[in-house]
Amino acid sequence: MIVFLVLLAAYLLGSVVFGVIYSHLRGDEVRGRDMPGGSGMFRQYGLGPALTISALDILKGVLAAYLAVRFAPGWAWAAMFLVIIGHCYPVFFRFNGGGGIAPMLGAMLVIAPKTLLLMILLSLIVMPLYKSTIQKKVGLNVIPFMSAVVLPISVVASLWLGGTLALIAATLGMAARSVQLLIEDGKLGRKAA
Template sequence: MSVLICVLAYLIGSLGFGIIYSRFRGEDIRQKDAPGGSGVYRQYGLTAAILVSVLDILKGVLAVGLAQQFAPEVAWLAAGLVVLGHNFPVFFRFDGGGGIAPLLGALLVHAPQTLLVALGLTAVAIPVYKFVLQKHVKFNVLPAISVMVLPVVLVYAYLQQSGFLALLAIVVAMALRIPFSLKP
């Protein structure tokens, strides 16, 4: 059952709703923008972005929820695999998004307190970074915030025994995407 749940988590993650939405519109968003909520917002507007974001979050909820129900010993791995599927979707030539929305859904189910800590720290760190550090450091917000917040959240998850392995699996899945997102 564990192997089936892991495969299912990856396949659920591979449903790239931004790509699917853009194809219904007769396009492939990846030709113009990122296939996640922010790219969909820039290309198709707020309503489409909300729809895609909610569906991508629900992928994480569904994958981890199924794992917790039928194979709880691999729920942490299902969290990483749903993000891996989102980033490298088998249905779309392994060219997907960044994984933030399914990360939110996976942690919402698997480790909600860790998710709250991560969101809280991010909410504090973004304005501090944008108004104090960005003009000196000159990195985009998300990579910089990740470097600042992620170590703290990992330590919290480890000490509280709240989703450490799931968070680690997600971080690995997202880190694998980095070389592919550095297109010239």
């Protein structure tokens, strides 16, 4: 029973998409023109809301992973997966949420800090390269592009660092979501970050 409650809590935590809540409090709907995560908040509302939303989304990932590690340690990977799925497909917002990157970062901080460090280092290389080379030609947002490149590399690194197949599955799920966002990004013509 405790495992079920922890996993349900992870999904419900993920479903609290702070960017959507913030835009609704402003009498707006951010999802019609941008993603409800940190980069979308920055483009639409400025630095303060972007930092706040990013921190809250990371913290919900930390909380979901912490609850799992504390009360259902063998299921921490599933809690990570569900907090990400909740953020991407939130029950409270008609299953239309964000990209899941911030809650993934928070969960990985608790569950797989070495893999997270590698992902951050790779991102610091991929993002500026993409922005300075092909972004203007293809016009896609840097965050989903970076995720689609960095996450699969991180899967291989996770195996090397002793990650579990379950953690790898969760990371692959994020890579798939990033590819989906890249496709949507191209269709919606969102402003490049």
